[in-house]
Amino acid sequence: xxxxxxxxxxxxxxxxxxxxxxxxxxxxxxxxxxxxxxxxxxxxxxxxxxxxxxxxxxxxxxxxxxxxxxxxxxxxxxxxxxxxxxxxxxxxxxxxxxxxxxxxxxxxxxxxxxxxxxxxxxxxxxxxxxxxxxxxxxxxxxxxxxxxxxxxxxxxxxxxxxxxxxxxxxxxxxxxxxxxxxxxxxxxxxxxxxxxxxxxxxxxxxxxxxxxxxxxxxxxxxxxxxxxxxxxxxxxxxxxxxxxxxxxxxxxxxxxxxxxxxxxxxxxxxxxxxxxxxxxxxxxxxxxxxxxxxxxxxxxxxxxxxxxxxxxxxxxxxxxxxxxxxxxxxxxxxxxxxxxxxxxxxxxxxxxxxxxxxxxxxxxxxxxxxxxxxxxxxxxxxxxxxxxxxxxxxxxxxxxxxxxxxxxxxxxxxxxxxxxxxxx
Amino acid sequence: xxxxxxxxxxxxxxxxxxxxxxxxxxxxxxxxxxxxxxxxxxxxxxxxxxxxxxxxxxxxxxxxxxxxxxxxxxxxxxxxxxxxxxxxxxxxxxxxxxxxxxxxxxxxxxxxxxxxxxxxxxxxxxxxxxxxxxxxxxxxxxxxxxxxxxxxxxxxxxxxxxxxxxxxxxxxxxxxxxxxxxxxxxxxxxxxxxxxxxxxxxxxxxxxxxxxxxxxxxxxxxxxxxxxxxxxxxxxxxxxxxxxxxxxxxxxxxxxxxxxxxxxxxxxxxxxxxxxxxxxxxxxxxxxxxxxx
Numbered sequence: 001x002x003x004x005x006x007x008x009x010x011x012x013x014x015x016x017x018x019x020x021x022x023x024x025x026x027x028x029x030x031x032x033x034x035x036x037x038x039x040x041x042x043x044x045x046x047x048x049x050x051x052x053x054x055x056x057x058x059x060x061x062x063x064x065x066x067x068x069x070x071x072x073x074x075x076x077x078x079x080x081x082x083x084x085x086x087x088x089x090x091x092x093x094x095x096x097x098x099x100x101x102x103x104x105x106x107x108x109x110x111x112x113x114x115x116x117x118x119x120x121x122x123x124x125x126x127x128x129x130x131x132x133x134x135x136x137x138x139x140x141x142x143x144x145x146x147x148x149x150x151x152x153x154x155x156x157x158x159x160x161x162x163x164x165x166x167x168x169x170x171x172x173x174x175x176x177x178x179x180x181x182x183x184x185x186x187x188x189x190x191x192x193x194x195x196x197x198x199x200x201x202x203x204x205x206x207x208x209x210x211x212x213x214x215x216x217x218x219x220x221x222x223x224x225x226x227x228x229x230x231x232x233x234x235x236x237x238x239x240x241x242x243x244x245x246x247x248x249x250x251x252x253x254x255x256x257x258x259x260x261x262x263x264x265x266x267x268x269x270x271x272x273x274x275x276x277x278x279x280x281x282x283x284x285x286x287x288x289x290x291x292x293x294x295x296x297x298x299x300x301x302x303x304x305x306x307x308x309x310x311x312x313x314x315x316x317x318x319x320x321x322x323x324x325x326x327x328x329x330x331x332x333x334x335x336x337x338x339x340x341x342x343x344x345x346x347x348x349x350x351x352x353x354x355x356x357x358x359x360x361x362x363x364x365x366x367x368x369x370x371x372x373x374x375x376x377x378x379x380x381x382x383x384x385x386x387x388x389x390x391x392x393x394x395x396x397x398x399x400x401x402x403x404x405x406x407x408x409x410x411x412x413x414x415x416x417x418x419x420x421x422x423x424x
Numbered sequence: 425x426x427x428x429x430x431x432x433x434x435x436x437x438x439x440x441x442x443x444x445x446x447x448x449x450x451x452x453x454x455x456x457x458x459x460x461x462x463x464x465x466x467x468x469x470x471x472x473x474x475x476x477x478x479x480x481x482x483x484x485x486x487x488x489x490x491x492x493x494x495x496x497x498x499x500x501x502x503x504x505x506x507x508x509x510x511x512x513x514x515x516x517x518x519x520x521x522x523x524x525x526x527x528x529x530x531x532x533x534x535x536x537x538x539x540x541x542x543x544x545x546x547x548x549x550x551x552x553x554x555x556x557x558x559x560x561x562x563x564x565x566x567x568x569x570x571x572x573x574x575x576x577x578x579x580x581x582x583x584x585x586x587x588x589x590x591x592x593x594x595x596x597x598x599x600x601x602x603x604x605x606x607x608x609x610x611x612x613x614x615x616x617x618x619x620x621x622x623x624x625x626x627x628x629x630x631x632x633x634x635x636x637x638x639x640x641x642x643x644x645x646x647x648x649x650x651x652x653x654x655x656x657x658x659x660x661x662x663x664x665x666x667x668x669x670x671x672x673x674x675x676x677x678x679x680x681x682x683x684x685x686x687x688x689x690x691x692x693x694x695x696x697x698x699x700x701x702x703x704x705x706x707x708x709x710x711x712x713x714x715x716x717x
Contacts, residue, residue: 086603104557284572293561294557299546299548300546307533311530400464419586
């Protein structure tokens, strides 16, 4: 490190000093002051370590960014204005082999992974479903929806209450819950779709809270905060319990020893197939007239109306299709937990789903899948740092918004081969 | 169609609170003509356009569009307030309720009138071809199931839509930019794309709001040629707002001059050029100078 390469040590030292001071201000009270009964202890050595690490790290980073490699890196990240790109006509991705590979691995996971890993992956897939649903509403149609968790709750409570009151099992509730959530989406949608942007966000936020408050307070029907138990799926009528009051159970029928892991394997396999189906439908929808209409609506509503598109119906279709996907996710959540109560459907969940969509890239399917796994699986891996989870979440969001404001995966658009053209 | 006039505007009034933007505007547009709406700044030209295309609900008067084989009242399809007679006749009640709930400016477009905007409104993050495909939304196969299963009928309808899109790209000379994002195009190209997009909805009358604004002289000349093509080869009636008098006088068959929300003159280009009222409106007249016809 000499002046010859162009490293300005003074600048790096100043950077390090500023970063150290900021770390001192931030971590001083959090880490340095430890409550002890009614008094408190001060732990200067811990603060000193953290500040020293931050300052040293900033110094090294500053030096690195002044080298040739560092400058190139900064240039790569500085091109933040990377909008959508249009692929050349007839473009074939070189990554097509990934899809069958992922499907094969996905189908093998339940037989390889431990029960704990399997439950984490199930949770990840549930959030993939939620993210895909919200991606239609926010990413494609551009309607900021802060109450998406309401549809999730409708799906989950639909399964639990449908079983309790009407005796409907998982298989019958799966489509019914999707339809119920879609109807709820339409009911919410019709009066509010004349507004957009911030106003729509506030109304949908209210909708999510209404659903949660109804679940808490209508205790004669929903059992309030105590929650309701939800049924497990059955394998052609065979239950996954240790013993069944009516008929045989799964392990008795196949002469297997009882293992609570079977039910997770089964839930996982159904969920995996549903996610694949939703991914396929989403992939088709984007290329269909309705998908184009959603994106056009996001770009310019007035122009859409001038072209004969009924903007109310287009918005409503986005809302209902997005909501039905949320309802499906709710059914899987309820059956996976075996129990639902209103505390699972707070505003934080809505914010998390929105974060998945924003991190993944508005309108990008692949991005949403990656982001959903990042945001649900990472917290599980980092269980030891559970206290700092929300802090890390915040840092991740800030870093992403600074470097990649358009999301992890860049949106690509299909190109069309030139044709001769006919007027009618 | 037997009728000679494609658009009949009678006693059109538009008030924004106490501001009377339009008072008693009356004019007819002949089928197959190129007509222009001119006037000084703030005369109410764009307000007339917004009333015609259904973006404003006119306060009074009537606008009748006779296209696609039927007569459409543009004010009615936007949804009118209920009158007491509606509560006696259920037919009138449900008719009005239908337009109140599902009516809107999209019905004006479906009745055969399309428009462009003064400040270009393209779908900037979508490709040029996709812009034209969105415009054909009402003409393609929109069935969800057919689309998801990618049936033969669906592929045929998409392929037809692409053919039409490329045809119009050819007309506005944008075939080479077909797979670029609309927002990346140059200003002149965006203007042309917007006209192509309006024509993709298969209108009988197309309203162009300042199509030549910001174009250089050679681009304006190309635009003039294109407007003639629209009229001669596609049986489209063209109504345009324009400030470039050279272009207006060159292509218009009929000119309507607005000032302060009133029609002050209408007629052929030669008559308008020599009309003292028009000259006074554009150049101003002395206070005491009596302008008479």
